[in-house]
Amino acid sequence: MGGMEYVIIAAVLLAVAVISGLAWLLPRRRRAAGEIVGPPKAQAPVAESPVAESPVAEAVEVPAPVAEVEAPVAEAIEVPAPTAGRLIRLRSRLARSQSLLGQGLLSLLSRGKLDEETWEEIEETLITADVGVAATAEIVGRLRQRAKVLGTSAAGQVRDLLVEELVAALDPTLDRSISTRSNAGMPAIVLVVGVNGAGKTTTCGKIARVLIADGHSVVLGAADTFRAAASDQLATWGRRVGAEVVRGPEAADPASVAFDAVRRGIELGTETVLIDTAGRLQNKIGLMDELGKVKRVVEKHGPVSETLLILDATTGQNGLEQARVFTEVVNVTGVVLTKLDGTAKGGIVLAVQRSLGIPVKLVGLGEGPDDLAPFDPEAFVDALVGTGA
Numbered sequence: 001m002g003g004m005e006y007v008i009i010a011a012v013l014l015a016v017a018v019i020s021g022l023a024w025l026l027p028r029r030r031r032a033a034g035e036i037v038g039p040p041k042a043q044a045p046v047a048e049s050p051v052a053e054s055p056v057a058e059a060v061e062v063p064a065p066v067a068e069v070e071a072p073v074a075e076a077i078e079v080p081a082p083t084a085g086r087l088i089r090l091r092s093r094l095a096r097s098q099s100l101l102g103q104g105l106l107s108l109l110s111r112g113k114l115d116e117e118t119w120e121e122i123e124e125t126l127i128t129a130d131v132g133v134a135a136t137a138e139i140v141g142r143l144r145q146r147a148k149v150l151g152t153s154a155a156g157q158v159r160d161l162l163v164e165e166l167v168a169a170l171d172p173t174l175d176r177s178i179s180t181r182s183n184a185g186m187p188a189i190v191l192v193v194g195v196n197g198a199g200k201t202t203t204c205g206k207i208a209r210v211l212i213a214d215g216h217s218v219v220l221g222a223a224d225t226f227r228a229a230a231s232d233q234l235a236t237w238g239r240r241v242g243a244e245v246v247r248g249p250e251a252a253d254p255a256s257v258a259f260d261a262v263r264r265g266i267e268l269g270t271e272t273v274l275i276d277t278a279g280r281l282q283n284k285i286g287l288m289d290e291l292g293k294v295k296r297v298v299e300k301h302g303p304v305s306e307t308l309l310i311l312d313a314t315t316g317q318n319g320l321e322q323a324r325v326f327t328e329v330v331n332v333t334g335v336v337l338t339k340l341d342g343t344a345k346g347g348i349v350l351a352v353q354r355s356l357g358i359p360v361k362l363v364g365l366g367e368g369p370d371d372l373a374p375f376d377p378e379a380f381v382d383a384l385v386g387t388g389a
């Protein structure tokens, strides 16, 4: 019957209208939940250049700030200086360590004779610079041996031998690259851990800045929900560098915020998801339990690519003890040693690597957004010991 056909056609049209209406509404509803702060990313750019080491890509893609951003003022996104050669450019920041280690050692070496007393003083200088007792004994032992074999006590020559031994102690063959590339649609997940005040949030921001300048897309996960200000601090970095920040309400479960951040990264086809975690809780056991949970929950999406332990260089050997606890809970793949600009004890780099058995991958040399450098043993030792000129 003709009437019946009309009814069927009308019903089909109605169904189509309802379905397309829903499809249009749903994504908006999700955004309206306000989980995500920060400018929505432009299409995830395909980064051609390798990460940390490479200079800034010629054409830097920056997402345009959008009205949905939490802050009323959309700040202009800054473009960082290239990471290549940063350690060399920032070497003057190691001035304190350089004056203790470099100048101290050089004046000892230039005495012209290497007697027992001088060797002891060399040892003392290295220990004072936090190189650590065991590492110092080894380095000086080898140095004495080589100087003896060569029959030299010339300051320049012994200095060169010392530089070689220090570089060797840092094992230049270690892989210091950071896994920040997505794999088969799965963003690289980078977990950032460490005690409170070590510089986790700042380092997340600095890393995101470098990655975005290199053409990567980044989502930041504010899994430090212990303090309200912590997510705000990360959100400020996110706005500055052009990364989305996924955050939860205050006192939200950190693991679920981290989970959501990775989910958002997958949705957007993001290259890297950086997760900032809490460094402070009521007690250490609570913190470690929580970290373990964050890792397990995030890994429902896929494996964590990199776990960076942030260590404050000014805390010296004490900090090292605290750091060890983290390595027992999460599989730390790299150390970021911050605040090397504020200490004369730059030798801690050697102690950290030796006692944790984990490569130092990045060093923090100041509070500025570009004061983070890929760690390079040769350039570092050279800056510490100085040229002797």
Ligand SMILES: Nc1nc2c(ncn2[C@@H]2O[C@H](COP(=O)(O)OP(=O)(O)OP(=O)(O)O)[C@@H](O)[C@H]2O)c(=O)[nH]1
Pocket (backbone or CB within 6 Å): 194, 195, 196, 197, 198, 199, 200, 201, 202, 203, 224, 230, 278, 279, 280, 310, 338, 339, 340, 341, 342, 363, 364, 365, 366, 367, 371
């Ligand atoms: N001088 C110097 N200061 C740094 C460096 N890295 C971080 N800071 C400063 O250290 C302070 C603490 O940094 P945050 O990034 O907030 O540390 P955090 O680990 O996130 O701290 P919590 O969230 O409290 O656990 C800030 O004032 C940073 O500016 C560095 O390499 N050099």
Ligand SMILES: [Mg+2]
Pocket (backbone or CB within 6 Å): 200, 201, 202, 224, 230, 276
């Ligand atoms: Mg923090």
